[in-house]
Structure formats: structure tokens, C-alpha cells
Amino acid sequence: MTVIDQASSLRTLTASRARASVIAITSGKGGVGKSNIAVNLAIRLSAARKKVVLLDADLGLANADVLCGLDAPFNLAHVLARRKELKQVMCLAPGGFHLIGGASGLARMADLTDFDRQRVIHAMAELEQSADIILIDTGAGISPNVLSFTRAADHVLVVTTPEPTAITDAYAVIKVICRENDSRRVSLLVNQVRTSHEARAVYERIAQVARNFLGVSVLDGGYCVLDEHVQTAVRLRRPFVLSAPRSAASLCISHLATRLQRGMITPHQAGSGFFNRMSRWFRR
Numbered sequence: 001m002t003v004i005d006q007a008s009s010l011r012t013l014t015a016s017r018a019r020a021s022v023i024a025i026t027s028g029k030g031g032v033g034k035s036n037i038a039v040n041l042a043i044r045l046s047a048a049r050k051k052v053v054l055l056d057a058d059l060g061l062a063n064a065d066v067l068c069g070l071d072a073p074f075n076l077a078h079v080l081a082r083r084k085e086l087k088q089v090m091c092l093a094p095g096g097f098h099l100i101g102g103a104s105g106l107a108r109m110a111d112l113t114d115f116d117r118q119r120v121i122h123a124m125a126e127l128e129q130s131a132d133i134i135l136i137d138t139g140a141g142i143s144p145n146v147l148s149f150t151r152a153a154d155h156v157l158v159v160t161t162p163e164p165t166a167i168t169d170a171y172a173v174i175k176v177i178c179r180e181n182d183s184r185r186v187s188l189l190v191n192q193v194r195t196s197h198e199a200r201a202v203y204e205r206i207a208q209v210a211r212n213f214l215g216v217s218v219l220d221g222g223y224c225v226l227d228e229h230v231q232t233a234v235r236l237r238r239p240f241v242l243s244a245p246r247s248a249a250s251l252c253i254s255h256l257a258t259r260l261q262r263g264m265i266t267p268h269q270a271g272s273g274f275f276n277r278m279s280r281w282f283r284r
Contacts, residue, residue: 022133025136026139028169037189042054042097045261047095052096054099056100057145141169150177154185160189161190162192170206192225227240
């Protein structure tokens with residue numbers, strides 16, 4: 001059976017089923033705390049009785065497992081090497097969500113054989129039917145690997161900091177995403193801010209430029225404050241919403257989770273799920 005036939009069968013299978021909402025979490029540059037946001041958001045969403053899966057899709061610098069204090073023996077590389085099934089590499093992480101760890105050396109994903117492409121598509125399509133929310137922690141920047149996930153997600157959460165270079169790069173990411181699909185729902189979260197006023201200023205700056213020059217509306221994803229508990233948690237290899245649940249940063253993540261659950265994101269029509277759309281990219 002060809003890749004096209006496989007994708008067609010998946011669309012038929014999923015046409016009448018509810019599926020997971022998919023959020024791609026990305027950034028213009030590294031070092032803005034994107035993976036930390038993804039891990040702690042996964043925990044907060046799980047606390048709301050959602051079945052959450054976090055895919056560490058930073059194909060070169062995966063570190064979600066480190067932030068969780070996990071030493072998983074298998075990861076996505078073993079699936080691509082046909083040594084393990086996806087369910088065998090998915091592990092239960094602190095806080096109740098499931099993590100699919102990434103690994104270095106996966107940047108050649110676009111060069112997979114047809115068999116490997118079918119394997120990934122089928123594994124992920126099955127996952128999409130068993131979860132409520134799938135979070136994709138992408139790499140930073142605008143590489144093809146990053147854009148393949150952002151273009152296919154229901155919603156893209158762009159993480160930045162108040163640094164001028166981070167702001168510039170965040171806008172660049174938004175520009176590319178919206179150029180490819182101007183109906184894509186994109187929101188901005190400002191991380192490591194000192195005050196809510198600082199966060200608002202950064203959001204308004206990016207949102208106004210996007211509105212004036214791109215003709216798109218960037219949603220306000222909120223902010224996460226600069227909090228010493230975050231760095232302490234990183235050193236302990238424990239998510240900060242667990243090590244310091246009443247900290248200011250943890251409260252910010254709770255607000256983000258609430259925004260998402262209240263309808264900031266909505267899944268695409270049944271039958272046009274994330275991994276069915278990913279299959280079109282694999283066939284290019």
C-alpha cells in the first residue's frame with residue numbers, strides 16, 4: 001500500500017471520531033524557556049483531567065526528559081529505526097502526562113524511506129485518537145522541521161522574552177507561519193517578564209506590527225514571570241509547577257492552561273487531523 005493509500009485509509013478511519021487538539025509550542029530563538037513552558041503546561045492540563053501527550057519534536061536539542069527528571073531508555077529515534085513501537089517509547093512523566101522523548105540526530109526526518117514515513121504517520125494518527133491534547137515542543141527558528149509542525153497544528157503558541165532579539169525573532173516566526181496560512185491561530189506568550197505591564201508592552205508591540213503589516217491578529221497567550229523557583233526546579237530536574245506549585249510562575253502557567261481550555265484553541269474538522277495533514281508534508 002502506498003503512502004497516499006495509507007493516508008486515505010486514515011482519513012476514512014478518523015472521519016467520525018473526535019480527536020485531540022494539537023498545540024505547537026515554538027519560538028524564534030533558543031533560550032527563551034519554550035520547553036519549560038511546554039512541560040509545565042502539560043502538567044497543568046493533565047491536572048484538569050485531560051489526557052495529555054507531549055512530543056519533544058526539537059529534533060536536534062531535545063531536553064523535555066531532562067526537565068522532568070526522566071532517564072527514558074527509548075525515544076523517537078528508536079521508532080524511526082523500527083526497534084520500538086510508539087507506545088513503547090511513550091513514558092509517564094511527573095504530573096500525569098505522557099512524554100515522547102526526542103533525540104539528537106533526527107534532523108534528517110525529511111529523508112525517511114516510504115516505509116518509515118508510513119510508520120510515523122500511522123503511529124501518530126493512532127495517538128491522535130487516544131489523547132485529548134497533544135503538545136508539540138518544536139525546535140526554535142524557521143527550519144523546515146519546525147514549520148512542518150506549526151503548519152499542521154490547530155494552534156501555535158509562540159514563546160518570547162522581552163529581549164529585543166527574542167522579540168524580533170518571534171515576529172519573524174509569526175510572519176512565516178501566517179504567510180503560509182493566514183487562517184492559522186497564533187498566540188504569543190511572553191516569558192521571563194518582571195511585571196505584567198512589561199508583558200503587555202511586548203505583546204502589543206508584536207500584535208500591532210502583525211496587524212499592520214501582515215493583516216493578522218495575534219492572540220494574547222499571557223505571560224510567565226521571572227521567578228527564581230524556575231531555575232531552582234531546572235537544577236533539581238523537576239517541573240516548577242510541582243516543586244513550587246504556589247509560585248508566581250506556576251500561577252502564570254495555570255492561567256495559560258485556563259485560557260486554552262476556555263476555547264483559545266479549537267480542533268480542525270474531523271478527518272483533517274494533525275497527522276493526516278502531516279502526511280501531506282511527508283509526501284512532498
